[in-house]
Amino acid sequence: MFFLAVYLHIARGLYYGSYKEPREVLWMIGVLIFLLMMGTAFMGYVLPWGQMSFWGATVISGLVTALPIIGDPIHTLLLGGFTVDSPTLNRFFALHYLLPFVIAGLVILHIWALHIPGNSNPTGVEAQSKKDTVPFHPYYTVKDGFAIILFLILFAAFVYFNPNALGHPDNYIPADPLVTPAHIVPEWYFLPFYAMLRAINFNIGIPFTDIVLINSKLGGFLVMIGSILIWFILPWLDRSKVKSMRYRPIAKLWFFLLVIDFFILGWLGGKPAEQPFVFFSLVGTIYYFVYFLVILPILSVMETPTEMPKSISEAVLADKKKSGTGETPIASPSPAE
Amino acid sequence: MRKVLIQLSAALAVLGGATAVAAEGETKPLLHHHWHSDGLFGEYDKAQLQRGYQVYREVCAACHSMELVAFRHLGDKGGPYYLAKCPEGLGLPESTDCSNPVQNPIIKSLAASFQVTDGPDDAGDMFQRPGLPADYFPSPYENKNQAKAANGGAYPPDMSLLAKARHHGPSYIYSLMLGYEEPPATIEVPASQYYNVFYPGDTSSLVKEEYLDDHGHILEDHELPPGGVFKMAPPLSEGVITYEDGSPETVEQYAADVAAFLTWAAEPKMDQRKAQGRFVLLFLIIFAGIVYASYRQIWRDVH
Numbered sequence: 001m002f003f004l005a006v007y008l009h010i011a012r013g014l015y016y017g018s019y020k021e022p023r024e025v026l027w028m029i030g031v032l033i034f035l036l037m038m039g040t041a042f043m044g045y046v047l048p049w050g051q052m053s054f055w056g057a058t059v060i061s062g063l064v065t066a067l068p069i070i071g072d073p074i075h076t077l078l079l080g081g082f083t084v085d086s087p088t089l090n091r092f093f094a095l096h097y098l099l100p101f102v103i104a105g106l107v108i109l110h111i112w113a114l115h116i117p118g119n120s121n122p123t124g125v126e127a128q129s130k131k132d133t134v135p136f137h138p139y140y141t142v143k144d145g146f147a148i149i150l151f152l153i154l155f156a157a158f159v160y161f162n163p164n165a166l167g168h169p170d171n172y173i174p175a176d177p178l179v180t181p182a183h184i185v186p187e188w189y190f191l192p193f194y195a196m197l198r199a200i201n202f203n204i205g206i207p208f209t210d211i212v213l214i215n216s217k218l219g220g221f222l223v224m225i226g227s228i229l230i231w232f233i234l235p236w237l238d239r240s241k242v243k244s245m246r247y248r249p250i251a252k253l254w255f256f257l258l259v260i261d262f263f264i265l266g267w268l269g270g271k272p273a274e275q276p277f278v279f280f281s282l283v284g285t286i287y288y289f290v291y292f293l294v295i296l297p298i299l300s301v302m303e304t305p306t307e308m309p310k311s312i313s314e315a316v317l318a319d320k321k322k323s324g325t326g327e328t329p330i331a332s333p334s335p336a337e
Numbered sequence: 338m339r340k341v342l343i344q345l346s347a348a349l350a351v352l353g354g355a356t357a358v359a360a361e362g363e364t365k366p367l368l369h370h371h372w373h374s375d376g377l378f379g380e381y382d383k384a385q386l387q388r389g390y391q392v393y394r395e396v397c398a399a400c401h402s403m404e405l406v407a408f409r410h411l412g413d414k415g416g417p418y419y420l421a422k423c424p425e426g427l428g429l430p431e432s433t434d435c436s437n438p439v440q441n442p443i444i445k446s447l448a449a450s451f452q453v454t455d456g457p458d459d460a461g462d463m464f465q466r467p468g469l470p471a472d473y474f475p476s477p478y479e480n481k482n483q484a485k486a487a488n489g490g491a492y493p494p495d496m497s498l499l500a501k502a503r504h505h506g507p508s509y510i511y512s513l514m515l516g517y518e519e520p521p522a523t524i525e526v527p528a529s530q531y532y533n534v535f536y537p538g539d540t541s542s543l544v545k546e547e548y549l550d551d552h553g554h555i556l557e558d559h560e561l562p563p564g565g566v567f568k569m570a571p572p573l574s575e576g577v578i579t580y581e582d583g584s585p586e587t588v589e590q591y592a593a594d595v596a597a598f599l600t601w602a603a604e605p606k607m608d609q610r611k612a613q614g615r616f617v618l619l620f621l622i623i624f625a626g627i628v629y630a631s632y633r634q635i636w637r638d639v640h
Contacts, residue, residue, distance in 0.1 A: 134639055142632045149625040156621060160614020161377065164501060172502035172603075173494075182537075 124243030389598025412438030538565015
C-alpha cells in the first residue's frame with residue numbers, strides 16, 4: 001500500500017514538474033527514498049523464507065554477479081556465502097530493520113528540502129503573495145486526513161477480506177533449495193522493473209564479430225537500474241521552463257502514454273518469460289527510456305505551451321468562473337508530503 | 338455502504354486475479370463450488386469442518402502430514418469442535434470451561450486416541466504416551482525421505498497450509514479430488530502414476546509415438562490433453578467414509594468437506610478476522626463521512 005501511495009506521488013511529481021528548479025534536491029532525495037524502499041521491501045520479502053522468498057533472493061542477488069570483476073565478490077559478501085542460505089537470511093533481516101531508519105532520516109531531509117523552496121502546485125507557477133496560499137492547518141490537515149481515511153478503507157479491505165490477494169501461493173511452501181518454482185514472480189510493485197530486466201534477452205556486441213561487450217544479463221541489470229537512476233538526471237533532461245503539464249498539451253499526451261506503458265510493463269512482468277510477452281516488454285522498455293531521453297529533451301525545445309496564469313489565485317478564480325459554482329478549489333496549493 | 342463494499346470486493350477480485358498468474362501447464366478450468374466461508378459475511382460451516390476432519394483423519398492422514406495444526410486448534414473459536422458451553426450430562430466439574438480447547442472434552446478424548454512420542458525420560462529414553470490437546474497432529478512418516486520412499490519418490494506435501502499454497506486453493510483441492518478421469522487414448526500413463534485433468538503437469542512428454550509428428554509434436558487433428566500425471570492414487574471413492582450426520586457419502590461431498598477443512602486449517606482465524614474487518618470498515622466509512630463534512634466546512638470560504 002505504501003508503494004501504491006509512493007507511485008502516485010512520483011507520478012504526480014512527474015506530471016506537475018515538481019522535479020524542476022528550484023526543487024532538484026527534493027526530487028533526488030525522493031528518488032533515493034524510493035530506491036531504499038525497494039531494497040527494504042525486497043529484503044522483507046525474503047524473511048518469511050518461503051519458496052518465492054528463497055528463489056526471489058536467488059534471482060535478484062544473482063544480478064550483481066553480472067558486473068564484471070567486482071560482481072562475484074559483492075555477491076558473496078551480500079549473501080554471506082556462495083548461495084542463499086541462513087547467513088543471507090541473517091543479513092537481510094539486519095538490513096531490513098536498518099534501512100527503514102535510513103529512510104526515516106531521508107524523509108526528514110525530504111521535508112527539509114521541501115521547506116526551502118516551498119510547495120509546488122498544479123499550476124507550476126510559484127506562489128507570489130499571501131493571496132496564493134492557505135495555512136497548512138487546518139486546511140491541509142483536514143484534506144489529507146480525509147484522503148488518509150479513504151486510503152485506510154482500501155487498506156482494511158485488503159487486510160481483512162483478501163489478505164492473500166497480493167501474495168503468491170508458492171510463498172506458503174517452505175523454502176527448498178532443491179525445488180525451483182515453475183515461475184519466479186516478484187511482488188506486484190516490482191513487476192514493471194522485472195519486465196524491463198527480462199526484456200533484454202540478447203547480447204550487445206560489436207556487429208559481425210563474436211565479441212560480446214554487454215551480455216544479456218548485464219544488459220538487463222543495467223536497464224533495470226538505469227530505469228530508476230535516470231530519474232536523478234531528470235531535472236536536466238526536461239529543460240522546459242513550464243513546470244506543470246497542464247499547460248503543455250503535447251508533453252501531457254506522452255506522459256499519459258508513459259503511465260499506460262508502466263501499467264503494461266507491470267502486467268508483462270507477471271507473465272511467464274516467453275514470447276510474445278518478452279517482445280512487448282522490450283517495446284515497453286524502449287518507450288520508457290525514449291520518453292525520458294528523447295521525448296522530454298526535444299519537447300522542452302519544440303513545444304509551445306498554452307498561456308499560463310500569472311498567479312495561482314488567478315488560476316483558481318478563472319476556474320471558478322468557468323465552473324460557475326467554485327465550491328471545490330481545484331488549483332489549490334498542493335499539500336506537503 | 339453495501340454497494341461500496343461490493344465494488345471494493347469486485348476491485349479486490351480483479352486485483353487477486355491479476356496476481357494469480359496461471360502457472361505450470363494447461364489444466365481444465367477448476368470446478369466452481371460455493372464455499373460457506375466465501376464473501377463478506379461467510380463463515381465456516383462447523384458440521385462441514387467436522388466431516389472434513391474425518392476425511393483427513395481416515396484417508397489423507399495415511400500419507401499427508403499436518404505439522405502446523407495441533408489438536409487444541411480444533412477447539413478454537415471457528416474450529417470444528419469449538420464448544421461455547423459444556424455439554425450436559427458428562428459429569429464435568431462446574432469449573433470446567435469448555436470454550437477453552439484444553440478443557441474441551443471432545444478435544445481431550447480426540448487427542449488421547451493418538452499415541453505420541455515424548456521424552457527423553459529420566460533414563461534418557463523416548464516413550465509413547467496418549468496425546469494431549471497441546472500436541473500437534475502426528476505425522477505419518479518419520480521424515481521426508483521416508484515419506485518419499487513410501488510413495489514412489491514423490492513427497493506428499495504437508496497439508497497445513499495447502500489451501501493457501503495453491504492458486505485458488507479450496508477449488509483446486511476440490512477439483513483435484515474429482516479430476517481423476519480415464520486418460521485419453523493419445524497418452525501413455527506410466528505405471529503407478531495417475532492421470533488428473535486438474536493437475537498442473539505437462540502431458541506433452543506422455544503422448545504415444547503413433548500420435549507424434551516428425552518434430553515430436555502431437556498430430557494436428559489431436560489436442561494435447563489437459564492436466565498431468567502424478568503419483569497419488571484416487572484417494573476417495575463412494576462410501577469409504579461413514580458420516581454420522583447423514584450427509585451424502587459421495588466423492589463430491591467428501592471432496593468439498595475436506596477442502597473446507599483444509600481451508601480452515603490454513604486460515605483458522607478467518608471468522609474473527611472478517612468480524613473485526615466488518616466493524617473496522619463500518620467505522621472508517623462513518624469516520625470518512627464526518628471528516629469529509631468538516632473538510633467541506635473548512636474549505637468553504639477559501640478564495
